[in-house]
Amino acid sequence: MENLPRNRSMLAALVLLLAGCATAGAPQSGPHLSPTECRDLAAIRSNAPPTRGQQQSELSALRKAGYNPSPWNDDPKFPENLHAAQRLVDQWFKTECQQSQPG
Template identity: 70%
Template sequence: MRKPHLPGTCSILAAPVLLLAGCVYSGMPPPYTGPHLSPTECRDLASLKSNAPPTMAQHQSELNALRKAGYDPSPWYDDPYYPDDLQAAQRLVDYWFQTECPHIQPG
């Protein structure tokens, strides 16, 4: 005996899958082909790594680089992913620093 065909069943089941696929796709940033760090950010990050007394401008450069790496310092203090999201952004900025700023030595 055949099961009765319910019209629209396939489209009802496919809709959430397509919706989720769209959310996943739209959440991914487009590939970036240029350098991630500016020359100023490279210089300021090198200064911060040298353990010299930091300036406010150097802290701003570091924060800008972390934001480029996906970190969002939430004003609500209830980020369930903190400190993991900050540490992941720091690792990415360190990678960018190593690959994009080889000519700048800390010091």
């Protein structure tokens, strides 16, 4: 009986931790790309030489899509992870950025 309050607080902490993990993995609602990212991705797709800011926007979008480049170049799933993130960013660009473009 002495451990009952301790077990309850441990259980409550565990429930909160698991709830936080579950919501962190939940899909994000609303737009995934910012207006700046949309603008910069559109500029990159126009085949003009990209600026550093445009490249940063592209990397930011790829990171939102789950790509995490390794600073040591030792990612065993390297091109696959990048390609999967690029496909997701392309989908977001088509659904979110094209709607906000005039024309």
